[in-house]
Amino acid sequence: MCIITDATCDLPFYYDDEYEIAGRDLLHMNSSMIVDYPLSIPGTSRRNFGCIEKQGDIYLLKGTEEVNIFGQLTTLYMCLEIRQVNNATYYYYYKTGYHQFLQDYLFGSKIGEPSFVEVCSETTDEKAFIMISKKDSYDEGLLNTTCPQDILAVFDNVNITSSSGTKTTGCPGTTVDACTDRTTVAFTYNSTCAVAKMTSAGGMYSCLFSKTLGSDTYLGVWNQDTTVDGSNTFRFSCFVYSIIGDVLYATETPTACTSTTTSTNLGSATEGVTIVAWNIISSRHLSNSSESDLPDVFKPKQSVQDLTMISAIFKERKIPVIMLTPKVGPMYSDTLDDYLRSGRSYSQTSLFRLDSGVFDEDLDME
Secondary structure: OOEOOOOOOOOOOOOOEEEEEOOOOOEEEOOOEEEEEEOOOOOOOEEEEEEEEEEOOEEEEEEOEOEEEOOEEEEEEEEEEEEEOOOOEEEEEEOOOOEOOOOEOOEEEOOOOOOHHHHOOOOOOHHHOEEEEEOOOOOOOOOOOOOOHHHOEEEEEEEEEEOOOOOEEOOOOOEEEOOOOOOEEEEEOOHHHHHHOOOOOOOEEEEEEEEEEOOEEEEEEEEOOOOOOOOOOOOEEEEEEEEEOOEEEEEEEEOOOOOOOOOOOOOOOOOOEEEEEEEEEEEOOOOOOOHHHOOHHHOOOOOOOOOOOOOOOOOOOOOOOEEOOOOEEEOOOOOHHHHHHHOOOOOOOOOEEEOOOEEOOOOOOO
């Protein structure tokens, strides 16, 4: 076999290490090379692929050794669009079409070197991202991405339906909890849900990455099970969800979503579950408004004076929170609109009198 090339551009992988890839075996990758990539060509097991050209997040890679296909030496290429979430987590898309004979997303050339456009010809399907995580990332505490803001809640009514549509259960006593640990979506299975369990035996998923497309959010997750078997339990899954009122609609697809997966339909996926959860019993999510959107009417025009019961501190654009059910009564007879338009004199600094109460200035409003 002929040694063809060394890598001439950099891949985004931070660690020179083994990485777990959704739907594939472990692969050793570094900043320039994918090492010992498995091939399905008879008589050829593995090849290294080095980066030879990069355009934005799209990487053209070339096999460092030719392969013999029916007596003809062939150079293999692959093209990947790789996006980095953090130093331990990435996701990618195939930019090379699937080759039936090579049984992979590869491009073969017997004569000359193809152009970047020839190899990287596929359109990116944003829904069909494939997750990558450095081996042992969970054990090393590197999977600490916060789950999306709008699911930071606990739902205590859950219905799960398997992909066949025949295994449905109301799952009494089962909850969906992304509030207790904001980096984890936790399903607490009741025994009645055994027939419709999801792709994790323990029901614990670390959030890796999410993107919102239209009304649906696509969430890549890591199954925290110690071991997975690849048939009933899987290391990676893709959740698609939407929330209407306090009802969560979601699907879970093993490995990765497809171009037709939505929050209510598994689409072309042959495995997975459909989830409906409702009745929020706890939430870390206040509203859809960001903190910077909060109006200034939530703080007084001047510092509160002469309140001997408490010492109140108002922070910029923070909502003052009154705890312990205080007694609040009007101090003046003018309306709130008049107060906000004209203000008061220095000695008349507050519209309301607080007879008792505690202001929690450091309350986490996220």
